[in-house]
Structure formats: C-alpha cells, structure tokens
Amino acid sequence: MGESRVRSERSFANSLNRRQLLRRGGIAGGAIALAGLAGHGSARATTEPDEATGTPEALTPIVSRSGADLSGQELNLYSSRHYDTDQEFYDDFTARSGVKINLIEADADQLIERIKSEGDAGPADVLLTVDAGRLWRAQDAGIFQPIKSDVLEQRVPSALRDPDGNWFGFSRRARVFAYAKDRVDPATLSTYEDLADPKWQGKILVRSSSNVYNQSLVGALIEALGLDGTQKWAEGLVANFARDPQGGDIDQITAVAAGEGDIAITNHYYYLRLLNSTDDAQRKAAEATALFFPNQGEGQRGTHVNISGGGVVRTAPHPDAAIAFLEYMVSDEAQELFGKGNYEYPVVEGIPLEASVQALGSFIADPIDVRVFGENNELALLLMLRAGWN
Ligand SMILES: [Fe+2]
Numbered sequence: 001m002g003e004s005r006v007r008s009e010r011s012f013a014n015s016l017n018r019r020q021l022l023r024r025g026g027i028a029g030g031a032i033a034l035a036g037l038a039g040h041g042s043a044r045a046t047t048e049p050d051e052a053t054g055t056p057e058a059l060t061p062i063v064s065r066s067g068a069d070l071s072g073q074e075l076n077l078y079s080s081r082h083y084d085t086d087q088e089f090y091d092d093f094t095a096r097s098g099v100k101i102n103l104i105e106a107d108a109d110q111l112i113e114r115i116k117s118e119g120d121a122g123p124a125d126v127l128l129t130v131d132a133g134r135l136w137r138a139q140d141a142g143i144f145q146p147i148k149s150d151v152l153e154q155r156v157p158s159a160l161r162d163p164d165g166n167w168f169g170f171s172r173r174a175r176v177f178a179y180a181k182d183r184v185d186p187a188t189l190s191t192y193e194d195l196a197d198p199k200w201q202g203k204i205l206v207r208s209s210s211n212v213y214n215q216s217l218v219g220a221l222i223e224a225l226g227l228d229g230t231q232k233w234a235e236g237l238v239a240n241f242a243r244d245p246q247g248g249d250i251d252q253i254t255a256v257a258a259g260e261g262d263i264a265i266t267n268h269y270y271y272l273r274l275l276n277s278t279d280d281a282q283r284k285a286a287e288a289t290a291l292f293f294p295n296q297g298e299g300q301r302g303t304h305v306n307i308s309g310g311g312v313v314r315t316a317p318h319p320d321a322a323i324a325f326l327e328y329m330v331s332d333e334a335q336e337l338f339g340k341g342n343y344e345y346p347v348v349e350g351i352p353l354e355a356s357v358q359a360l361g362s363f364i365a366d367p368i369d370v371r372v373f374g375e376n377n378e379l380a381l382l383l384m385l386r387a388g389w390n
Helices: 002-023 027-038 084-097 109-120 132-140 150-155 212-239 249-257 268-275 278-285 319-328 332-342 371-375 377-386
Strands: 074-078 100-105 125-130 166-180 261-268 289-292 305-312
Touching: 002 084, 027 132, 074 109, 074 319, 084 100, 084 319, 109 125, 109 132, 125 132, 125 319, 132 212, 132 305, 132 371, 132 377, 150 319, 166 212, 166 249, 166 268, 166 319, 166 332, 212 261, 212 371, 212 377, 249 261, 249 278, 249 289, 261 268, 268 305, 278 289, 278 377, 319 332, 371 377
Parallel strands: 074 100, 074 125
Antiparallel strands: 125 305, 166 261, 166 289, 166 305
C-alpha cells in the first residue's frame, strides 16, 4: 500500500514535469530532443540544477518522429523482464512523453501466445523480453513488424539487432562463471569448453536445459565447435554436474557458496544483485565466490554475451508511441538505468557503467551475431537433452 502511494506521488511529480515542459515550449524543440537522443554523450537533462532557479531542469521531451506531441496517448507494453526496477523506465518515459503505459507482465512464451491469440485487433504495442533466443522466437511467430529508425540503427550495434528492424537489443548480459574463492584457483579456469574436462567432475552447477540462457549459450557453442564438438562438450559437462539441474542462476551461486559445487554458470548481474544485497546471507554467498569471464585468452572468441530487447508488435494500435518508446530505451538516460536498476551493460557505447559493473573490469565479448542463438535454438535444446542435461 505504501508503495502504491509512493508510485502515485511519483506519477504526480512526472505530470508536473511534463506540464513544466509544455509551459517552457519544450515540445517545439522535439526535433532537437530526438537529435539529442541520437547523439553520443548528449547533454544530461534531468539532474543539472537550473542556473536561474536552482530547481532541476526540465526533462528532455519525447515526441513522435514527425514531431507530433504524444501526450494523452497510451502504450500497451507487454514485458517479460522480471526486474522490479524496470518501473523507473516507464515513469521516466511517461514524464518525458506524456504517454500513459499500460503494463502487462508475464512469462515470455505466455506473452507471445497471448499476442498471437489476440489477433489483428489485439492491444499489444511493444513486446519486451530477455534473450535473443526469445526475440527470435517472437519474430518467428510473426508478432513483430519491421521498424526503420535512424536512432535505433545508429545506437544499437548491428550484431545486437534484427537487420530488418523486427527487434533491437537494449542491454547486454554476460554468461560467466561464479567460482568458490577458497577452492578454485582462477588460474585453472579458462573456457566454457574446459568445463567438460574430467578434472571438474562433481564440481559444475548450472540450471536446466529448459532455460533459454543456457540454450543460447549452447547455440553459440554450436557455431564455434560444430554439432559434434558441442555434443561431446555437453556430455562432458553433464558428467561433471555436481547435482541434477535445479533452480535459477542465483541458486547456482548460493550452492557454490554452500559447498555443493565449485563453479556455477550464471549471468553476471545475478552475482552483482547478491553482492549488493541488503540481506547478509545473500551478500556473504556472493562474497564467497568471484566471477570469471571465460574465453579471454589469446585467439579465443570472448565471453558469451546475450541481450534483453524488444520490438513493435505487428498490429500495434499506437505505433508512434511504440517507436518513441524503443528509441527512448537506447537514450543515454535509459541506457544508464539498465546498469543502475539491474547491473546490466548498456548496448550504446560511451555510457558510464554502474559502479559494481565497472568493478568487474573490462572483457572481450564474443562478437557473434545474436540472431545465431535463435537460429540454433532448437538444435541446442535437442543436443542438451540428448546429453542428459535435464
Ligand atoms: Fe535474468
């Protein structure tokens, strides 16, 4: 209850910002605002104090591409991003654009099914989800429409979006190892491939093959090692499992801390979430482990990096607001929020990293086109099941 009051107060503050903006004639500067979104390192809008009054400056307004005011419009946003902090994006977008967001949250496959069953008159404008494998699945189901946007094309690297504009990556996440500091010498860690070596027998913790993060990792391995090579790898990995797969990535890290195994495969932000937790037990679990970025050696391809992202639904009733929302997600402000809210990496170059993300240090990411994860998805899952990866 307290929380909904806070939320409505925040919305009220946002509407004040919006009105302040309109009073200042900010909307007339729409073209400039969009150019600002497109520019790298464009001026920060929200936090610099106004010289004349000492109050925060008005937010950079968001208008449609044709310069039309979007205020009063609605945006029906279907999201399977399971991070509470995402509300900040929505409030910020509403404050800048005047567009009211109606949020539907569910599991990605449920949302894809729902959009399909709602048909041509369906209300969905935008689908947000995590993992390129799922974005590809949504595209395969025919629920996106191709979007042509200079802002999105300039800001999102081409390996992190669909070439036809059906979907775009908005944040990056590395799939890494969390190892037991007291039992594993990091000098003995090297690659994903090496986790199949018998020296790790009984030591490896990873979640189920039904999880799309693992399917995408294996999809990338198929590209690097071929089908036979990846099949052999999966068999070796399964032989090294500390236990039958269970739980999510966080459960793998806490299992390492509890001594059930020595190396967990996890997305980097789950580790940072534990490390930054206000809960002592969670923080201690993270502190007993450290992250290792695999495949960094000379001539190696780099660490597996996936995306979260989204696209405009084919039947979107509010396409202008939908495109403005996607463009907002790659603005400097939103790109920084991915770090502040969920410890993710931005997709746009030159965005400052959140402090604990920065502290992980720099690494080489596998430059593979993330579409490959989707293309190899079915093969990856079959191969994992055949290897006994439940
Ligand atoms: Fe996640």
